[in-house]
Amino acid sequence: MSKKVVIVGGVAGGAGTAARLRRLDEQAEIVLLERGDYISFANCGLPYYIGGVITERDKLLVQTEEAMEERFSIDIRVNSEVTKIFRESKEVEVVAGDNVYRENYDYLVLSPGAAPLVPPIPGVDNRNILKLRNMADVDRIKSLILAQKPRKAAVIGGGYVGIEVAENLKHIGADVVVIEAAEQVVGPLDIEMARVVEKVLMDQGIELILKDAVTKFEGQDNIQINLKSGKTIEADMVVLAVGVKPEIKLAKEAGLEIGARGGIRVDEYLKTSDPFIYALGDAVEVKDIVNEQWALIPLAGPANKQARIVADNIAGRKVSFRGSQGTSIIKVFNLTAAATGNNEKLLNLWRIPYLKSYTHSPSHAAYYPGAIPMIVKILFSPGNGKLLGAQVVGKDGVDKRIDVLATAIRMGLTVYDLEELEFAYAPPYSSAKDPVNMAGFTAANMLKGDVRVIHWDELDDLDKNNYILLDVRTDEEYQKGHVEGSVHIPVDSLRKRIKEIPGDQKIIIYCKIGLRGYIAYRILVQHGFDAYNLSGGYDIYQALRY
């Protein structure tokens, strides 16, 4: 007997489930219900359409209703909102314009996504204050831009969507200000890595206001944004991008279990607390594979993979979803910033012990044109060296390294494994020691006790009387800028001048990125000194001082 499967939400999770289910089961009756005008649009492309990077609106429609019906024989109904679930009778209530009806199901799939948060700020209800989730939203933003040619735009929120929107508003010629309540943009990065992003934003002429919150919007076309600090900002348009929250109203009203983080609770088969209802995508909580806690990870990759798994389970296979790791990436003008696994903030939250290591490596062989340094930060377990998280920021080759590191984290690899990975090397692509190998070497050296490091965030807390700061860079580098109070001996003169260094004090060595510091460390320690190397060097130390 053929199954009837009703799917709520027609985009990443919903449409993906429908397509896979049809491939597995030619007989199933599949009804796809979408409240909006479109199924299968490219949410992730929306910011780029605002800026004209994506020029044709049609390109955002990955699958149209008609094409999807033709290919997959799915009963697709747009402008159809599911407003209630009747679990006992296995029906849903559908509101399609004036038409309200019930649709029965054998299995129900919930992929309603997450809605942009709209904070209850006075004055937020203004047609020039917009959010960005779907085609209707982007159409609204586009027509506002067309009609009013905004000179000054404010983006509230410096997360992925906020920053992408800010860049794209800049592309259309507006003056842009980003207002972020936290002390940094792009939350998945730790602060020192985020600083690199912030610098690029400012260099590109975007105004950045951190650690400040909107208290009130005033005016209509010319909006005055009042901030907690007392500052006020004027703007012709505002985009709210302060995060998203799972669409759980339906699930909650139906009595399905909701997790502590506010998402629908599912088991490893993506089944809700009702055995006939599956849920996936931005609306559900997933296991964070690093800290093993429930988490909200609203990303398209996981949603699409979950879609296949939900379809498999409904088709009678038993397939489980192991959890997410939050691998994410953002283009910020000519910079790329990416993260996977847990950052320090998360590891601290869950009290997971970790070590960290920074390396700067060229995107490819330094002698081949176009090599540009990237910063790789890895977080790993002090015990066995298991990789816990990674962040990479740079201008080229960042996506490659984060994907390798994401693979490593997913598969439970250690920093020792990173040492031996064999990457494709020719001068245009990498170095004989790839940045990921380098990260592995450097971290393994820490674990093996071959180097003791100190971090940028520890330095300022130390009592300056208890150590000597040794700058081992060249004369030229030293003259251009150095940490106050540092002693200067270039690494290449260290053996000759070693007598100049007092043997009874702690020596903290630094260079530009940590490499020469490490070499100096090896020399000093083997000569009996009590030394430390500043991980990531002067560059990371300075990143926080822009």
Add this chain to the structure above:
Amino acid sequence: MSKKVVIVGGVAGGAGTAARLRRLDEQAEIVLLERGDYISFANCGLPYYIGGVITERDKLLVQTEEAMEERFSIDIRVNSEVTKIFRESKEVEVVAGDNVYRENYDYLVLSPGAAPLVPPIPGVDNRNILKLRNMADVDRIKSLILAQKPRKAAVIGGGYVGIEVAENLKHIGADVVVIEAAEQVVGPLDIEMARVVEKVLMDQGIELILKDAVTKFEGQDNIQINLKSGKTIEADMVVLAVGVKPEIKLAKEAGLEIGARGGIRVDEYLKTSDPFIYALGDAVEVKDIVNEQWALIPLAGPANKQARIVADNIAGRKVSFRGSQGTSIIKVFNLTAAATGNNEKLLNLWRIPYLKSYTHSPSHAAYYPGAIPMIVKILFSPGNGKLLGAQVVGKDGVDKRIDVLATAIRMGLTVYDLEELEFAYAPPYSSAKDPVNMAGFTAANMLKGDVRVIHWDELDDLDKNNYILLDVRTDEEYQKGHVEGSVHIPVDSLRKRIKEIPGDQKIIIYCKIGLRGYIAYRILVQHGFDAYNLSGGYDIYQALRY
């Protein structure tokens, strides 16, 4: 007591060992003996210097003698050839110009590399017939180019170095012909993938002669190249790039064990049959981690990693080298081709059962500008789905996918693991289902029996009377070209027109790349047909018919 370590060969393996050893052991006496004029030059950059992509000769000198001595306190002697090993007395004979002397050692390290093969072809001894291994070679080629402005250049050998040189000779304006004895260029690729490379070479105006060998060189400045086929080619200069062979003379004469493939035999600690002699790099045989046989894998990544391991072992740590997988990559004009693990040729040689799968995927989200398709071929075990090899060819993002696949192979992952890997997705970088995920899905579908595939190389052998070839592409695509004798029903009309397909015959479905073919397969099989899908579709089938 401090050790004395003598190292033969001052480039990737040798200099790398010296640097690491110094870091580990400040007291060791380290003598680095290099027969040529330079240590630490960028072998891999040489082809690009010929073409002027790398403009400054100095850039090729990654480390100079002076800089390396200063930083690492190493006794470096260039123009010093080691001509004999006296194992009993633990000495080597060094010839430095007129000066011949003995140097004793506690440990000896051999990193002499591999020498370009010079086949014994009549006339090969000609100053306009050159090879490319080191600075002297590249200087010779550069001055020949400067002096004689060659109009026509021939490259003998279509491997990595041959193709890189061919491209660079083209950059300087020469007409270039590549002559290759095998039936394809770039051996690490299988033939259908190599075809893509060959097409690019030809499109760029490089003449390609395959399956033909040089029998004789005639003339001096104007060289006539006679081929086995009877053809003759004229050229002003010839570069020989027909492969390399390990430099084992020293080791052999000293009675060290040599392997069947002609490289120095080392154990997992990179120790030769003499416990005081280590060897590494292009000169040694390594375990191929996929087929577990000894192999020659002359690549810089492994050499550099082995260098660290040799140094570690000499410093008294016990560190092993697990083997190589031959991860390699080449830029061919605007194309990138890469391979890792074993190809079909190797798997067949070692009689390792395998399945293969082809997928074409855009380099990033198709709706974001600049997405270009790449072909991903994976080879995997029919039993557990363990990945055995991968090849990727395309214009963008190839290096990223091969590095992820190389990581997967190194860590023993299966195609099921590829399905769940969580990559960094934003439209400029990838798709919600990354090409590596897609390769995993498609391969897993084969293993699970969700699709039965047929390959391009099986099609021509089938009896045409025993099956129907079904083209499921659009009318437009079909009209532009199709396999002769195929029946045409677009996938989106298949359900409607299913009655047109005879139920008693085997149906071989194809589309452009295999995706729609797979969808059609799922429809047909669930309607009771005996179907197969052409893996990689018409595109792979056609690749062999350029």
